[in-house]
Amino acid sequence: xxxxxxxxxxxxxxxxxxxxxxxxxxxxxxxxxxxxxxxxxxxxxxxxxxxxxxxxxxxxxxxxxxxxxxx
Amino acid sequence: xxxxxxxxxxxxxxxxxxxxxxxxxxxxxxxxxxxxxxxxxxxxxxxxxxxxxxxxxxxxxxxxxxxxxxxxxxxxxxxxxxxxxxxxxxxxxxxxxxxxxxxxxxxxxxxxxxxxxxxxxxxxxxxxxxxxxxxxxxxxxxxxxxxxxxxxxxxxxxxxxxxxxxxxxxxxxxxxxxxxxxxxxxxxxxxxxxxxxxxxxxxxxxxxxxxxxxxxxxxxxxxxxxxxxxxxxxxxxxxxxxxxxxxxxxxxxxxxxxxxxxxxxxxxxxxxxxxxxxxxxxxxxxxxxxxxxxxxxxxxxxxxxxxxxxxxxxxxxxxxxxxxxxxxxxxxxxxxxxxxxxxxxxxxxxxxxxxxxxxxxxxxxxxxxxxxxxxxxxxxxxxxxxxxxxxxxxxxxxxxxxxxxxxxxxxxxxxxxxxxxxxxxxxxxxxxxxxxxxxxxxxxxxxxxxxxxxxxxxxxxxxxxxxxxxxxxxxxxxxxxxxxxxxxxxxxxxxxxxxxxxxxxxxxxxxxxxxxxxxxxxxxxxxxxxxxxxxxxxxxxxxxxxxxxxxxxxxxxxxxxxxxxxxxxxxxxxxxxxxxxxxxxxxxxxxxxxxxxxxxxxxxxxxxxxxxxxxxxxxxxxxxxxxxxxxxxxxxxxxxxxxxxxxxxxxxxxxxxxxxxxxxxxxxxxxxxxxxxxxxxxxxxxxxxxxxxxxxxxxxxxxxxxxxxxxxxxxxxxxxxxxxxxxxxxxxxxxxxxxxxxxxxxxxxxxxxxxxxxxxxxxxxx
Ligand code: SF4
Ligand code: SF4
Ligand code: SF4
Ligand SMILES: [Zn+2]
Numbered sequence: 001x002x003x004x005x006x007x008x009x010x011x012x013x014x015x016x017x018x019x020x021x022x023x024x025x026x027x028x029x030x031x032x033x034x035x036x037x038x039x040x041x042x043x044x045x046x047x048x049x050x051x052x053x054x055x056x057x058x059x060x061x062x063x064x065x066x067x068x069x070x071x
Numbered sequence: 072x073x074x075x076x077x078x079x080x081x082x083x084x085x086x087x088x089x090x091x092x093x094x095x096x097x098x099x100x101x102x103x104x105x106x107x108x109x110x111x112x113x114x115x116x117x118x119x120x121x122x123x124x125x126x127x128x129x130x131x132x133x134x135x136x137x138x139x140x141x142x143x144x145x146x147x148x149x150x151x152x153x154x155x156x157x158x159x160x161x162x163x164x165x166x167x168x169x170x171x172x173x174x175x176x177x178x179x180x181x182x183x184x185x186x187x188x189x190x191x192x193x194x195x196x197x198x199x200x201x202x203x204x205x206x207x208x209x210x211x212x213x214x215x216x217x218x219x220x221x222x223x224x225x226x227x228x229x230x231x232x233x234x235x236x237x238x239x240x241x242x243x244x245x246x247x248x249x250x251x252x253x254x255x256x257x258x259x260x261x262x263x264x265x266x267x268x269x270x271x272x273x274x275x276x277x278x279x280x281x282x283x284x285x286x287x288x289x290x291x292x293x294x295x296x297x298x299x300x301x302x303x304x305x306x307x308x309x310x311x312x313x314x315x316x317x318x319x320x321x322x323x324x325x326x327x328x329x330x331x332x333x334x335x336x337x338x339x340x341x342x343x344x345x346x347x348x349x350x351x352x353x354x355x356x357x358x359x360x361x362x363x364x365x366x367x368x369x370x371x372x373x374x375x376x377x378x379x380x381x382x383x384x385x386x387x388x389x390x391x392x393x394x395x396x397x398x399x400x401x402x403x404x405x406x407x408x409x410x411x412x413x414x415x416x417x418x419x420x421x422x423x424x425x426x427x428x429x430x431x432x433x434x435x436x437x438x439x440x441x442x443x444x445x446x447x448x449x450x451x452x453x454x455x456x457x458x459x460x461x462x463x464x465x466x467x468x469x470x471x472x473x474x475x476x477x478x479x480x481x482x483x484x485x486x487x488x489x490x491x492x493x494x495x496x497x498x499x500x501x502x503x504x505x506x507x508x509x510x511x512x513x514x515x516x517x518x519x520x521x522x523x524x525x526x527x528x529x530x531x532x533x534x535x536x537x538x539x540x541x542x543x544x545x546x547x548x549x550x551x552x553x554x555x556x557x558x559x560x561x562x563x564x565x566x567x568x569x570x571x572x573x574x575x576x577x578x579x580x581x582x583x584x585x586x587x588x589x590x591x592x593x594x595x596x597x598x599x600x601x602x603x604x605x606x607x608x609x610x611x612x613x614x615x616x617x618x619x620x621x622x623x624x625x626x627x628x629x630x631x632x633x634x635x636x637x638x639x640x641x642x643x644x645x646x647x648x649x650x651x652x653x654x655x656x657x658x659x660x661x662x663x664x665x666x667x668x669x670x671x672x673x674x675x676x677x678x679x680x681x682x683x684x685x686x687x688x689x690x691x692x693x694x695x696x697x698x699x700x701x702x703x704x705x706x707x708x709x710x711x712x713x714x715x716x717x718x719x720x721x722x723x724x725x726x727x728x729x730x731x732x733x734x735x736x737x738x739x740x741x742x743x744x745x746x747x748x749x750x751x752x753x754x755x756x757x758x759x760x761x762x763x764x765x766x767x768x769x770x771x772x773x774x775x776x777x778x779x780x781x782x783x784x785x786x787x788x789x790x791x792x793x794x795x796x797x798x799x800x801x802x803x804x805x806x807x808x809x810x811x812x813x814x815x816x817x818x819x820x821x822x823x824x825x826x827x828x829x830x831x832x833x834x835x836x837x
Contacts, residue, residue, distance in 0.1 A: 052810065
């Protein structure tokens with residue numbers, strides 16, 4: 001399987017505010033309608049929380065959403 | 072939509088009909104294209120246009136008798152285009168030409184008895200198709216009566232060169248033939264088909280009455296006749312050509328075993344439904360060349376060709392930003408939409424197009440054939456919804472907004488307090504109810520004071536968003552629910568402030584007697600004594616597109632303005648022809664940029680301030696910077712002290728809140744019931760105007776932000792940027808996930824950005 005795309009925050013020094021622990025890149029499932037794929041996001045391994053930066057949500061992800069909606 | 076329905080819909084749009092000139096030309100020369108090239112001085116380009124349809128173009132273009140001129144639309148405004156002179160000028164200025172492309176030899180042979188224009192045309196056409204053609208001609212050369220033309224009209228060398236081309240196309244000529252029935256009988260045995268040209272002295276004695284007018288077939292199988300002069304003996308050059316072409320087509324069908332008769336309606340002179348508006352076109356006089364034989368001087372040719380109107384319709388495209396945006400016209404769109412709907416697997420590229428028509432109906436008013444793009448788009452939306460192909464993002468926000476308006480926080484149906492009877496029911500509509508200074512309490516109080524029999528009040532949404540989204544069952548549900556309440560109130564007359572509500576109810580529940588607030592004020596109650604804002608300068612009346620067919624409403628609005636002493640003007644497109652503000656059909660949800668262009672176009676129709684009768688129209692116009700009043704601004708004094716034309720578009724969140732507040736306010740003021748404002752869903756927050764604008768554009772409501780903040784603050788599930796101290800949190804209340812970046816300043820959050828997505832991401836939003 002191809003390596004999943006990595007989407008890290010463009011700025012800042014991000015940590016988990018819940019447990020105070022560091023974040024690690026982790027492969028994450030993304031699903032919509034009948035489509036799905038994996039991307040790599042910063043994640044708190046303890047709290048199971050992934051960070052999706054704005055540029056991804058309003059860029060690539062929006063594009064893919066629209067594409068899948070027209071399938 | 073099945074194939075037949077597609078055909079029927081497509082057929083309505085006449086954009087692809089031939090212009091009158093081309094339809095009157097027996098060989099359908101593309102006159103528009105020719106004129107365009109001539110007007111730009113591109114003689115060889117113009118010649119290429121002729122070459123596409125003309126046999127022996129060097130000859131024909133010099134001598135065609137141009138029946139097209141008789142029907143040219145320019146007739147009444149300067150005279151018909153001088154097609155004949157221009158063609159001749161083109162032929163004079165370009166080489167006789169080369170050999171056209173011919174298909175590989177078919178191994179079939181055709182004989183032509185005669186060498187005049189019809190036989191030459193048949194030979195030209197059939198040689199191109201790969202037939203071996205032999206012309207049997209009397210005398211010592213082909214050409215027939217063409218040889219009798221004055222040499223300055225048709226120089227012999229031009230004829231010779233053209234015949235040479237025929238030779239290079241493989242046409243054999245046998246001269247010195249005596250055309251007789253014996254010869255015909257003999258050649259019929261050696262050739263696959265025979266054409267008998269009946270020009271000149273017509274030795275074989277066949278008359279036009281002897282042949283089938285469509286196929287030109289004559290008695291014996293495989294024999295075709297044509298090329299007679301007119302009954303009065305005149306030769307119409309182009310009619311001879313048309314006969315040769317028709318006979319050639321018959322010969323081709325005959326030899327290849329196809330039917331001789333079907334689908335031949337498009338051959339020869341045809342009828343056309345073509346329509347071109349002459350509105351605003353200035354007269355420009357025809358100019359003929361000083362010397363017809365020598366043709367035009369270059370500049371004169373350009374000027375004459377430039378008079379061509381390039382007849383086509385496009386009437387609807389001229390007035391509709393949406394139709395213009397997709398760069399085609401309804402006939403083309405019909406096919407594209409049909410294809411889009413037919414796709415089972417693969418991309419539906421036109422979903423967004425189907426969803427961005429405002430359904431305003433202007434195209435149908437304008438179209439000479441009543442084509443309805445709105446109907447096509449709405450039907451397609453219903454089809455998409457039914458088959459689960461409607462993109463969720465297209466209308467979800469508007470449908471949720473409708474649900475909110477009809478939900479417990481905003482909806483209200485009451486009789487007038489202290490009255491058992493309910494003769495009237497005031498229905499302001501959800502958009503006006505979302506206006507912070509919408510004057511609904513004043514208008515309701517006014518109606519109660521002026522009308523007898525009890526005036527009830529209904530707050531809610533008429534269901535237009537569901538209708539426009541193609542969600543037919545949902546729409547019917549909303550209307551049915553409203554009807555049940557209306558019946559329970561004793562079937563009062565409905566008084567609407569919004570023309571969309573009015574048209575929706577009239578359409579979907581015709582048994583409910585409904586009338587606009589404006590008509591009631593104009594005809595029954597008179598106007599309120601206290602007045603609202605009075606604009607000093609004349610205003611331009613903007614009729615909403617849903618009032619297009621409601622003339623009494625439009626008349627009442629103008630009468631009210633006159634009574635109030637407000638000077639007003641008509642927009643170029645108004646009344647029956649009014650333009651949509653861009654809100655109709657939920658176009659703004661599916662295609663915000665296009666909807667904005669639609670609004671801007673409307674706003675640019677006049678530099679006067681606009682006077683709208685729909686809250687949505689007013690807000691959309693004001694959103695693009697247009698000063699606009701609502702009629703209620705003029706009728707009732709408002710709370711705001713500013714000039715109401717500068718009142719900003721409240722935006723989605725404010726509208727939500729305003730509706731809920733209006734319900735509470737009316738319950739308290741009119742029915743003396745106190746309703747607590749709902750407990751806050753989360754902490755208050757502040758944003759910069761930029762972030763506020765971003766929220767509007769992304770359809771993110773205050774409530775979405777507050778709930779995300781509440782979720783983060785109560786669960787502690789959030790990220791922290793150690794550089795800035797900002798938190799970032801996500802929350803998925805329903806289908807959409809919201810993200811908010813913020814800091815807490817005491818009890819209030821300062822929000823730096825907020826965004827959303829529909830895809831579900833693992834470990835996000837919980
Ligand atoms: S107005 Fe529009 S839809 Fe109607 S015939 Fe003309 S191009 Fe076609
Ligand atoms: S104006 Fe031009 S396109 Fe129209 S009928 Fe005349 S020649 Fe044809
Ligand atoms: S936006 Fe209005 S005028 Fe344009 S195609 Fe749609 S219904 Fe017709
Ligand atoms: Zn953690």
